Amino acid sequence: MTTPLEDAMDTLIRIFHHYSGKEGDRNKLSKGELKELLTSELTDFLSGQKDPLLVDKIMNDLDSNKDKEVDFNEFVILVAALTVACNDFFEEQLKKEEF
Secondary structure, three states: OOOHHHHHHHHHHHHHHHHOOOOOOOOEEOHHHHHHHHHHHOHHHHHOOOOOOHHHHHHHHHOOOOOOOEEHHHHHHHHHHHHHHHHHHHHHHHHHHHO
């Protein structure tokens, strides 16, 4: 039996590989694959965004080796950053509720 954290790690890996490899390298996300992943898996995150260049900006920020693709290590940085931002938001909300 796996733990919730192990399940979460497995889910991250499966989601990444579900979208990677549809174009080009099967272990990396192209810009199109990244956009599909963001649109399908992070709908709440993107729903309030009006910037038409948002995916380009995210791609440029994540693509640390500048190969115009996002590998799993680069993808995990996005997930970690969004998770930290969500945690920070919820902590702020809890502080507001205490007063």
